[in-house]
Amino acid sequence: MAEKYLMKGNEALAEAAIRAGIDGYFGYPITPQSEVLEYFSKWLPRKGIAYVQAESEVSAINMVYGAGACGKRVMTSTSSPGFSLMQEGVSYIACAQIPCVLVNVQRGGPGLGTIQPSQGDYFQAVKGGGHGDYRLIVLTPNSVQEQADMVYKAFDLSEKYLNPVLILSDGALGQMMETVEFKEDYVRPEFDDSWATTGKMTNRGMNTITSLYIKPEDMEKKNFELQAKYKIIEENEVDYELCHMDDAEIGYIAYGLSSRIVKKAVDIAREQGIKVGLIRPKTVWPFPKDVIKKYSEQVKAYLSIEMSVGQMIEDVKLAIDCKIPVEHYGKTGGIVLSTEEIIEKTKDMLNKY
Amino acid sequence: MAEKYLMKGNEALAEAAIRAGIDGYFGYPITPQSEVLEYFSKWLPRKGIAYVQAESEVSAINMVYGAGACGKRVMTSTSSPGFSLMQEGVSYIACAQIPCVLVNVQRGGPGLGTIQPSQGDYFQAVKGGGHGDYRLIVLTPNSVQEQADMVYKAFDLSEKYLNPVLILSDGALGQMMETVEFKEDYVRPEFDDSWATTGKMTNRGMNTITSLYIKPEDMEKKNFELQAKYKIIEENEVDYELCHMDDAEIGYIAYGLSSRIVKKAVDIAREQGIKVGLIRPKTVWPFPKDVIKKYSEQVKAYLSIEMSVGQMIEDVKLAIDCKIPVEHYGKTGGIVLSTEEIIEKTKDMLNKY
Amino acid sequence: MLQEVMFSGFGGQGVLTIAKNLSYTAMLEGKETCWMPTYGPEMRGGTCGCTVSVSDKPVSSPILEKYTTVVALNQPSLDKYQPKVKEGGLLIWESTNIHKAPTRTDINIVPIPAYEESNKLGNPLMMGMILLGAYIQKTGAITIEGVIDALKKTLPERRHDLIPLNEQALKRGFELAEAIKCC
Amino acid sequence: MLQEVMFSGFGGQGVLTIAKNLSYTAMLEGKETCWMPTYGPEMRGGTCGCTVSVSDKPVSSPILEKYTTVVALNQPSLDKYQPKVKEGGLLIWESTNIHKAPTRTDINIVPIPAYEESNKLGNPLMMGMILLGAYIQKTGAITIEGVIDALKKTLPERRHDLIPLNEQALKRGFELAEAIKCC
Amino acid sequence: MEIKGYIEVDIQKCKGCQLCATVCPKAVIGYSDKTNDKGYYYAIMVNEDCIGCGNCAIVCPDSVITAYRAAKK
Amino acid sequence: MEIKGYIEVDIQKCKGCQLCATVCPKAVIGYSDKTNDKGYYYAIMVNEDCIGCGNCAIVCPDSVITAYRAAKK
Amino acid sequence: MAETITKNGQEFDVVWKKPNLQKNDMHYCPGCAHGTLEKLLQEVIDEKGIQHQIIGVSPVGCAVFAYDYMNCDMQEAAHGRACALATGIKRVMPEHAVFTIQGDGDLASIGLAETLHACNRGESIIILFYNNAIYGMTGGQMAPTTLPGQITSSSPDGRDPKLSGMPLKVANIVKEFDGTCYVTRQAANNAVNARKLKKAIEKAVDNSLNNRGTSFIELVGNCPSGWKLTPVESYKWWEENMLKYYPLGDLKTEGGIK
Amino acid sequence: MAETITKNGQEFDVVWKKPNLQKNDMHYCPGCAHGTLEKLLQEVIDEKGIQHQIIGVSPVGCAVFAYDYMNCDMQEAAHGRACALATGIKRVMPEHAVFTIQGDGDLASIGLAETLHACNRGESIIILFYNNAIYGMTGGQMAPTTLPGQITSSSPDGRDPKLSGMPLKVANIVKEFDGTCYVTRQAANNAVNARKLKKAIEKAVDNSLNNRGTSFIELVGNCPSGWKLTPVESYKWWEENMLKYYPLGDLKTEGGIK
Ligand SMILES: Cc1ncc(C[n+]2csc(CCOP(=O)(O)OP(=O)(O)O)c2C)c(N)n1
Ligand SMILES: Cc1ncc(C[n+]2csc(CCOP(=O)(O)OP(=O)(O)O)c2C)c(N)n1
Ligand code: SF4
Ligand code: SF4
Ligand code: SF4
């Protein structure tokens, strides 16, 4: 059995990235994410791996562009306001199809807001906070263990699809310590970097990384190409966890930190004889539409639960063509979701529907 | 009757802002928006009104923050990549509740993309490209005349609600010239700027503009306050135009430039005896849900038409609780929507539904 | 009446201005109009185009795929836009500098040696006005008098001395076009 | 078994470390555990808190509104967290420096003069270990041996000479707590 | 006895940083052996040598000290 | 007759900017009276005085000119 | 300030007391000169009687809450953008003095472009640059001004100039900009320096009120928490390391765009 | 380059010809020195035989399509971020030479922070700074380097230093940064200058390959289109105005972080 560590989510994420063979990290301090950067600042230079504390998030995301376009395993991490600053760069990276891993350890917004955990950046993550039609693959860990595991997965997916992958975490997951084990059998999948700018060899044409398609026809072609890729990802990469859904009458949908509190609510409700279950998206893009649709035949209603005023609820409704009622329960600004309120709301819903 | 001018959409917008009593403009050049800045660069300094060509869009949006927080009528304009760069600032402004007008003359994305017109930034505009739960009021002109008219409206709304207002335009509307008349009877509504940082007078406490709410309770309170305001705006400020909806069997939904082409498609279809109509949102947030819902009782299906791979379609579906089928037709990258294809698709839909 | 016209030539040949004259005149004559340049860095030293729509009804899209009329001032423009004239439409081309003549047979083709004629008028910048005169003759979308009125409004006072020359050019183009019969 | 404990005191009193010792030991003893600091700029010179959950089942939320146990190292912490102890829960407080004693009657209250005792041990940093010893005595969530084993793993080799002192402190806390009867 | 100066310390606001002590030309300032409510060992006058120079007050980051100097007659 | 140098101009690529002419020490370069396909009056040699110095070629922004100098024997 | 009181029958002049403009207790760590800077600024505003004619900008950084302490109108800026806000304010309120307080991360890292461009345009604002060679607020990471070899939480083996470059001497750079009319480096580690700092602030406020160009005051400060030193230790490090690397004094006293 | 051909029975050395590395015709306006810069760079890469060991970054600006002309691996950067990309590249490919081509808007306005921080860290990259005192690509707006009084589409009454500040002399600033090992100002308006420019590029490429620090080459260029001048008129303006304000020559030939 692998060794157990007690680590912060931020540190576990960084350690996993090192074990996954990261070639470079570029970031900027921001609470509650800074431990990621600090962990790398300690270990990467000692190992001779590229590490730069960039002058800003704008710069960091563009360093990721440069290094990622060389076919290297690279990553940045930040928290909400910093991720907003990266939006132009993210849109460029998505269009230029550069593999890389981005991490948003969400805090409460809008504005400078609070440094407490939040899930208010869902729309930004899944609909694209930047300009144009693009998608990020978005993974949503809910434990320190997953903070580690999903890093390997993120790198692999980003290289498989030449697409940026976002790990959408939050301040609590980043700051808390839990037990974590690191994969001992991880092998980096084959990766074809023949498209990358590694210096033009005589046996190939020059490699160009760009997102400029000045002619409408070219731009449209590029967009079709991207959409076709997104379709494949939607078909193949959906990930989720089910909990007590078999006979549930009300289905909870929650991801990340929220899903843990919701699990507790499920336990409490079940003890009270209330039949509830949880569908936990582990990817919020692609969104687990099919399974949510499937259970919409069984449950009376869904309750979408997130630490925001209600963003994911739109995707839940769309997933099921609004066939059954969907309600929202949420808190903002770092206020903790209350299991009691969830159960109260559940009872109301059972009465209503 | 007011004098008629033949003007570019970008220029009409700037001229209207001057007539609306703008106190300051801060911007950065980018095609296809630069004429806005150029127009201001000519007239504002001559009139002794604040004008700064900022060093970047990041800086421009933050100059708007500073000047807007003094209770002044201020504005910036940009195009897609530039608007992405502004996202952090926009989130701050929304939270700090600073009145101001933002303009995104959209071009094709993602990435550097193309400078041709596009509507690919819909999600960014209405769901918030920045972090946290906030909303912009989003106006969508479809002619040079409206490029002018909506500027007055944008300033007024932003001051009425202390909320940033986005004019979501596109490269074609910005670059083309059409006939435009300017209001002669515009009067700036009363505006209470007692909250603004104008220098602390002895008869009031100090004014502080901030978006920092370090305590979860305060942050949550702020979010409730914002959501309450948004609800009022949703109730009062929806704006749209109807065209041939009375007996329509298929309803088109299109805004901005697209809506003009769609109008032509309606005309052609009607000539062919096909009963189609158009609902044109003039505000995409708040979204004209009610009217779309109302006509969903009448039409067999909606066709959402935009110059993107399909973003607004989600809001259409949500508006009607997915009660009737909604399809998407779109082009990206500056490729023009084709009236023939729209009518072809309409015929298909009439067969299907 | 719906006119969707593309003017195209080298940057510097004044394409945007001719187009604007058409559009502005149409506005003064009470018509709906829309002027839309092709824009972008491809401008740099290359070809520059501008469409003008003139109509009795509100103009739908400013960006077009086909035109009722194309006015081509150079070879690349002719090559690019010849295929985009609607069937039965009109193609006016500058025949001094363009060597490869248009080949379509399903449209009306009007060669005008505008460069040569403008030199005769002593001002190569009059090329555009000559072509506009030809356009007016063939379509009747606006009138020569209308253009003159428009110029009076748009030209700065100190440039009004140029108006007679412009009028001459418009008329010259009109005459040259009259001589060419179309179907 | 579910323990949800808040440790709170001034920055510099080693709150995060005591909490980590508890969490780490729980992990070694095969339990599920989660350690969550309060974080942020209010840290600066102010009060610093840390919650630890120890359970047989996976831990749900790391952020809590009520605690089974509160360990308060200074007055502001006592004032802030006293109301947040669950009914029937436990409140351990440092009784040398805190002057306003807790007032609730529906919870178990354990005053430990940890500051005084740590000075007796010759090292004020042992305060935390003394309180942890008291916590162990009252809850049995982990064992003193477990903590010693944990220290062997977490302390760098060159600091292992401190282990006996830590053990003494834990035991002292344990003894002091034993003397206080709770319901 | 006439004194040349003195200081008043707002002890609950003092953070015990000791910057005042390091700048006092007369070694007037020492520290309490008890903490204030915030847990700090606050500044106190330990002798009467104060000349009212104000050094301590001007450097105190927390504006804790008010300094007084005997008025010139 | 032996010549000291000459240039070749890729006339379809020439943009007629005349920078080459301004740097030629021997005033070798003039301009065509016809335009190339891009509409530019391209550079031509107007005399045989070229010394193959290469000035024109190195400054030509569009790499239009190849310059030759009589080989030293 | 010629306030006089009587105590035990003796008359005393008030040599120094808390400025009237100060609101609320400050949250700064013990011994941190952030407080000193703000208090001196408050005094200057008080003494000049321009509370109604000054607008401040607080940054993201430890000075973020300055708006809670200064009893004058203030705005809170996004990280690095204080000079952009100040530009916006000054352009629409040209009669007002406008100041920013900014840390080294804020001003010299993420906000370098905004800072330098404001200086280049010669915005008549007061830039108060608190240089403590570290990111205080976020827990002590390396800043552009961190000294070679200095250990921080993101340079745990000490700043390595080969990886991170040498410390940025911002004052030396902004003095090259035509728009600055006053560039000075000050400290607050002792009373002499604190008094000089106050004089500098007075001068800068005058410049802003009179639209003379950009005033840039670097306060070489400390950060006991970030440096992981006690306050007293930090005073020593401040003097021995910071003041050596960042020598005090005026770098420019004339300039601005005429 | 000792290529020789025979024509009409006479032997000729090829003195100058299009570099092998050049791909596609350039889209630059007639007489624009952007082409000259790229062509000289191509020659240097050709001659050093390092096509496989160099990676370029093209900016948003007229040089955006440089990747279409240079037959070597290249990346296109977001506006102003070329130096950030170059940093990313160089850090993961330390054996490669890495260059950026950047306009004055790109490098000195929106990208000033990225540029200066790369110089401060001493990234061993080559920054080729095309300073034409205007935003060429977007139609001739004012740049930070626009001369006082110069008319542009966003300074229609001429740049007013009171509103927009004085032109930024970037080379003078970056030479102050410890990370730069070579800072020079060159032009391409005549053959002498073009040859010097080529030498400068050679030196910079060596520096990058040998990781000696940042090389900064300012090419004082022209922009006939943006200046609204014919090419020939632009040459005059270039010499009489640009070269006067931006004097040529090496500003620093030693440096970098050792
Ligand atoms: C966009 C963004 N990036 C990062 C942060 C996190 N952050 C807050 S303050 C700060 C730096 C503080 O250092 P400094 O500016 O030197 O101020 P000090 O606290 O040292 O006075 C950082 C990186 C943020 N709030 N926003
Ligand atoms: C974020 C962003 N802002 C603005 C632009 C528009 N833009 C493109 S190039 C350019 C400036 C070009 O000027 P310069 O960098 O001097 O290059 P030149 O064309 O003169 O060589 C600008 C503002 C953009 N593409 N992206
Ligand atoms: S300087 Fe102020 S806070 Fe520090 S010890 Fe002295 S009085 Fe207290
Ligand atoms: S006023 Fe001067 S002498 Fe008196 S305590 Fe303060 S520093 Fe010492
Ligand atoms: S420099 Fe080159 S492009 Fe210009 S005229 Fe001469 S040959 Fe032609």
Ligand code: SF4
């Ligand atoms: S090679 Fe020299 S002499 Fe010959 S044409 Fe060119 S510049 Fe003139």
Ligand code: SF4
């Ligand atoms: S963290 Fe540093 S800069 Fe911030 S208040 Fe504390 S000592 Fe001052």
Ligand code: SF4
């Ligand atoms: S616009 Fe200016 S810089 Fe750009 S290619 Fe044309 S002349 Fe050169």
Ligand SMILES: [Mg+2]
């Ligand atoms: Mg700092």
Ligand SMILES: [Mg+2]
């Ligand atoms: Mg330029």
